[in-house]
Amino acid sequence: MLQLRSYALALLASIATLSQVNAQCANNVAVYNPDVRTLTANNTWFVVPVPKAAALTAIQEAYPLLNVALLDVPNDPTLFPNGFPAGQQPAIVNIGLSDDIRMSAFQIDGGLKVGQVYISYVSLNGSPSPLQAQTSGYIAGETGPLPNGLVPALASTLLFGGNPTRLGEFTPDAAPYQSEGGPILSAQTKWALLPNPISGPGIYPEAFDFEFTTIASSASRYTAKGFKYLINLPTLLPTAQCQRNAYYFTNATANPVFRNGNVTFGPGADGSSATSSALMAASADGSGIFADVDGYGGCAQSVGNSVQGCDEASAHTDPNTLN
Numbered sequence: 125m126l127q128l129r130s131y132a133l134a135l136l137a138s139i140a141t142l143s144q145v146n147a148q149c150a151n152n153v154a155v156y157n158p159d160v161r162t163l164t165a166n167n168t169w170f171v172v173p174v175p176k177a178a179a180l181t182a183i184q185e186a187y188p189l190l191n192v193a194l195l196d197v198p199n200d201p202t203l204f205p206n207g208f209p210a211g212q213q214p215a216i217v218n219i220g221l222s223d224d225i226r227m228s229a230f231q232i233d234g235g236l237k238v239g240q241v242y243i244s245y246v247s248l249n250g251s252p253s254p255l256q257a258q259t260s261g262y263i264a265g266e267t268g269p270l271p272n273g274l275v276p277a278l279a280s281t282l283l284f285g286g287n288p289t290r291l292g293e294f295t296p297d298a299a300p301y302q303s304e305g306g307p308i309l310s311a312q313t314k315w316a317l318l319p320n321p322i323s324g325p326g327i328y329p330e331a332f333d334f335e336f337t338t339i340a341s342s343a344s345r346y347t348a349k350g351f352k353y354l355i356n357l358p359t360l361l362p363t364a365q366c367q368r369n370a371y372y373f374t375n376a377t378a379n380p381v382f383r384n385g386n387v388t389f390g391p392g393a394d395g396s397s398a399t400s401s402a403l404m405a406a407s408a409d410g411s412g413i414f415a416d417v418d419g420y421g422g423c424a425q426s427v428g429n430s431v432q433g434c435d436e437a438s439a440h441t442d443p444n445t446l447n
């Protein structure tokens with residue numbers, strides 16, 4: 125009897141927890157992946173062509189101990205129907221809301237705002253396996269502070285396979301993006317360098333901002349498969365290993381859409397300076413604005429696979445991530 129009662133209480137508690145989950149697509153992959161971190165990511169991703177020299181500087185700053193280089197973007201019309209601009213490397217930048225986060229060892233109540241910049245087609249130790257390398261990553265709770273005593277160092281280990289993450293400040297703070305009136309949407313990520321809720325505001329250098337609209341797939345420079353391929357490249361970790369952080373768009377709740385707009389890189393896009401960054405300086409006028417870039421958005425199911433060697437990770441990318 126007592127056992128039954130505690131079972132019922134546990135069940136009620138789990139229902140109460142589930143009902144707190146945001147109005148975002150529910151996690152349909154946790155059931156198949158009980159031992160690793162799963163979540164749903166209502167994200168917007170932009171592909172920003174950046175000059176190769178700046179891309180290389182940004183990844184060398186992020187992985188000072190590793191032998192990283194840039195691979196050329198292959199001529200693959202199934203990904204890039206018009207090719208990719210010569211002399212440029214794709215930076216993939218995303219802002220979104222991660223929710224329904226499940227982990228075997230650690231559960232998080234509520235969602236987390238997440239934003240990252242990656243350089244894609246990165247090579248480790250001369251290998252031809254294309255990887256993505258993070259130049260910066262930010263995280264925040266939906267009301268600012270991180271829930272459950274989570275701190276960036278712990279989030280880095282639990283959520284991102286050990287890639288460094290910084291405390292961010294997002295607008296909006298509890299949704300993936302917001303309306304700017306008419307068809308225009310926006311999302312912003314700042315670097316919460318010295319947040320100090322008691323004595324006043326800290327320093328918040330800009331990291332990356334989006335202003336965008338929805339476009340037809342036919343107006344996009346990249347195919348849906350192209351975006352999915354870039355989003356799902358194995359992520360290089362500071363340990364010289366890789367994580368396949370898989371994003372699936374196959375569930376009916378994904379609702380993927382194509383976007384076009386302006387991405388601004390600020391001092392927090394790469395490096396460790398609060399006033400400048402290589403990607404910011406690489407824009408045409410040095411202000412960090414990259415206008416008329418294409419993006420993709422949707423509510424993806426994400427599986428943070430166990431860390432493995434980078435060539436092995438590259439050989440085992442799940443083909444379902446491209447569907």
Ligand SMILES: *[C@@H]1O[C@H](CO)[C@@H](O)[C@H](O)[C@H]1NC(C)=O
Pocket residue numbers: 147148149166299300301377378379422423
């Ligand atoms: C993703 O977020 C946007 C903005 O808040 C919302 O309108 C949309 O319904 C969300 N999509 C899903 C599938 O949860």
Ligand SMILES: *[C@@H]1O[C@H](CO)[C@@H](O)[C@H](O)[C@H]1NC(C)=O
Pocket residue numbers: 308335336337384385386415416
């Ligand atoms: C992007 O910037 C250009 C100016 O360079 C502006 O005309 C355009 O409206 C902006 N697009 C969006 C979606 O804000």
Ligand SMILES: *[C@@H]1O[C@H](CO)[C@@H](O)[C@H](O)[C@H]1NC(C)=O
Pocket residue numbers: 152153156372374375376425444
């Ligand atoms: C959601 O997507 C995952 C990964 O592709 C798949 O295993 C699962 O069957 C899908 N669930 C539903 C309800 O479509």
